[in-house]
Amino acid sequence: MRRYVAKRVAHAAVVIYIVATIVFFAVRAIPGDPARVLLGGDASAEAIAALREDMGLTEPLYVQYFRWVSRIFQGDLGTSVFSDQSVLQMLMGVAEPTLSIAGLGMVIALLIAIPAGITSAVKRYQWEDYVATGVSFLGISMPGFWIGIVLLMVFADQLGVVPAFGYVSFRQGIIPWLEHIALPALAVGLPYGGILMRMTRSSMMEVLNEDYMRTARAKGLNGRLILFKHGLQNALIPIVTIAGILLGVLLGGVVAVEIVFGIQGLGRLLIASIERRDFPVIQGAVIVISFVFVFMNLFVDIMYTSINPRIKYGGGD
Amino acid sequence: MSVSELFKRTIGASGGGGKTFGVRSDLLERFGQTLSRDLRAKIGFSVVLLFGLAAVFAPMLAPYDPMAQEYGVLMAPDLTSAHPLGTDSFGRDLLARLMFGARISLAVGLGAVTFGAVLGILIGLVSGYYGGYVDDVLMRAVDVMWAFPWLLIAIMLVAIFGQGFWNVMVAVGFAYIDDFARLARGEVLSIREEEYTMAAKSVGLGDREIIFEEVFPNTVAPLIVQFTVFTARAILAESTLSFLGLGVKPTTPTWGALLGQGRGFITQAWWISIVPGIAIMVTVLGINLFGDALRDAFDVKETGET
Numbered sequence: 001m002r003r004y005v006a007k008r009v010a011h012a013a014v015v016i017y018i019v020a021t022i023v024f025f026a027v028r029a030i031p032g033d034p035a036r037v038l039l040g041g042d043a044s045a046e047a048i049a050a051l052r053e054d055m056g057l058t059e060p061l062y063v064q065y066f067r068w069v070s071r072i073f074q075g076d077l078g079t080s081v082f083s084d085q086s087v088l089q090m091l092m093g094v095a096e097p098t099l100s101i102a103g104l105g106m107v108i109a110l111l112i113a114i115p116a117g118i119t120s121a122v123k124r125y126q127w128e129d130y131v132a133t134g135v136s137f138l139g140i141s142m143p144g145f146w147i148g149i150v151l152l153m154v155f156a157d158q159l160g161v162v163p164a165f166g167y168v169s170f171r172q173g174i175i176p177w178l179e180h181i182a183l184p185a186l187a188v189g190l191p192y193g194g195i196l197m198r199m200t201r202s203s204m205m206e207v208l209n210e211d212y213m214r215t216a217r218a219k220g221l222n223g224r225l226i227l228f229k230h231g232l233q234n235a236l237i238p239i240v241t242i243a244g245i246l247l248g249v250l251l252g253g254v255v256a257v258e259i260v261f262g263i264q265g266l267g268r269l270l271i272a273s274i275e276r277r278d279f280p281v282i283q284g285a286v287i288v289i290s291f292v293f294v295f296m297n298l299f300v301d302i303m304y305t306s307i308n309p310r311i312k313y314g315g316g317d
Numbered sequence: 318m319s320v321s322e323l324f325k326r327t328i329g330a331s332g333g334g335g336k337t338f339g340v341r342s343d344l345l346e347r348f349g350q351t352l353s354r355d356l357r358a359k360i361g362f363s364v365v366l367l368f369g370l371a372a373v374f375a376p377m378l379a380p381y382d383p384m385a386q387e388y389g390v391l392m393a394p395d396l397t398s399a400h401p402l403g404t405d406s407f408g409r410d411l412l413a414r415l416m417f418g419a420r421i422s423l424a425v426g427l428g429a430v431t432f433g434a435v436l437g438i439l440i441g442l443v444s445g446y447y448g449g450y451v452d453d454v455l456m457r458a459v460d461v462m463w464a465f466p467w468l469l470i471a472i473m474l475v476a477i478f479g480q481g482f483w484n485v486m487v488a489v490g491f492a493y494i495d496d497f498a499r500l501a502r503g504e505v506l507s508i509r510e511e512e513y514t515m516a517a518k519s520v521g522l523g524d525r526e527i528i529f530e531e532v533f534p535n536t537v538a539p540l541i542v543q544f545t546v547f548t549a550r551a552i553l554a555e556s557t558l559s560f561l562g563l564g565v566k567p568t569t570p571t572w573g574a575l576l577g578q579g580r581g582f583i584t585q586a587w588w589i590s591i592v593p594g595i596a597i598m599v600t601v602l603g604i605n606l607f608g609d610a611l612r613d614a615f616d617v618k619e620t621g622e623t
Contacts, residue, residue, distance in 0.1 A: 029477045141602035146594035248466035
């Protein structure tokens, strides 16, 4: 088991390292000179050259690369070209709203998906199933940002029950925090919940047909107990894995939703940094996001390998 | 006749333990049956057909030039007469813009998935068939692709190569390569051990013949289902990019761009954002319904990767 975990962690680290390398070179392939962008259109050639020198852009690419790699190993993601702030600090500054929305979105998705999926599987081909499946179909067919616009229109604009724009930290109170992230979280959570509900349904249906479920029923155990103790426990494994894999979808959703609600999060920072050719920030943001994504999945994987003795460690993928 | 077909006819074995079907003709038959029997397939197919036709014939059918500005009817909610779906903030007819937008949105969606499918399936077939070192290298590459959330890849690719029809198509499609590669590889691994593959090898067929004549046709059912589901997703992805201003071109009407333009006017003219959103939803819903019917018809298990 320990060897398996070590192998997986090493593998994930290599993936992250390659991701970082690709990002470094890809970012430098973005057309546009950051020094020129920073100084504006009417800067003199000397001023631009001086700034390029200052930013270390005149050195050969491989020197820049190795310097950057060695800094990353020290946990230094560099300094923003635009604001002179450390990239890590900037990312921490915007992480809170993004994580809040993604987190609450995930909670909403799971709260909808799991009960709806179980009901759907148990009441297969009855009206409960059709309603739940229909709603989940609607959920996966709408762009999250559009759900955001509709919610904004109805709840903020017409009914005025929640504020329409911006973000308030939870340190200033849980209620205002929730009020600000409720709609964005719903907007990212609904499509994600739709996908998860379908997975819960099919996973649960499969489990319901397993021998141990039949045995449990034959033993005369209480139906509800069987469903939750034996059924859900086993059905949850693939659901949790898929929740991890779909994190990427969720993160993508958050970016567009942040724009709709005027929230200064990771997505906005990333898009603004691309417009400003702020290389260090783009690199940092992409690496951190990929890092979180890969390790979340690794964590989920190891977690369920350790809970489920049927899964073999080592061999194969 | 391929070896797998021969096997099916002589022994009546269904390749892949009932998961896939031995031959292509069988698949087409199923396709037709699904379309004539399954309500979901009927609805889904009709919706997609309707939007597809509207897109293809937009230049003939659209009531106005999508770029023509009419200053007398800025943001008109004129839902009855001249502009059935109203006009936008420049007085441009929304129905016409929607129809022209369908051209881009549907073409990018289909093209993106085709791009991802062709590359991904090739990688998966080669990786699964040869195994060993080739498999290791290709699958590590796929792992790296997988580690980038799709929107990041798309944003970076558009930033590097610029906006434009083909670039956006590739940017959206890139994210599907790894999914198709994994699926194709998994299918190949299960088929590689099938008797007809061994038989093909033993009668002296070359690797390429075996891959394309024997293995690929037998992986088709799950790949078709994946293709359908991903087309729905690609249309959503394109609309997200356009909405963020990273789509085909800011001035081109696409569904996502129309939605984005209307966002600032929600209080005065809600329909500018709502109508394109409904178009996206109905189309994607149609494709998803169709895909779901196919999934049942082909008996393909739903996996989390899709």
